[in-house]
Amino acid sequence: MINVNVTGGELSQDEINAYIDYARKAHPDKLIESIDIALDGEYADLTYHWQTVPFERIRRITGYLVGTLDRFNNAKRAEVDDRVCHAASCAKQ
Secondary structure (H helix, E strand, O other), rough: EEEEEEEEEOOOOHHHHHHHHHHHOOOOOEEEEEEEEEEEOOOOEEEEEEEOOOOOOEEOOOOEEOOOOOOOOOOHHHHHHHHHHHHOOOOOO
16 A cells, blocks of 8 residues: 655546556656655646665675575684685775
8 A cells, every 4th residue: 555645736546546657667676655746736746755675785705695694504604704804994794
């Protein structure tokens, strides 16, 4: 369910659906949380609020792509601890 806030006038459900369809086509990789529509005469100012997408950091460690080290055994954890930093501003992760 998308929350739609209309200020400054009234819109038909067909017009609201058109704005929702426009946003979905323009940004197919995002999910709409809500829309603020501010009407000013014949102009409509649209503000879309998108749902946040969970993000997990992926790193390449000792030849493996991993998000966290929780599934590494003791030998792999030792490899991570023994890594050498080759950058001047490197911090151990």
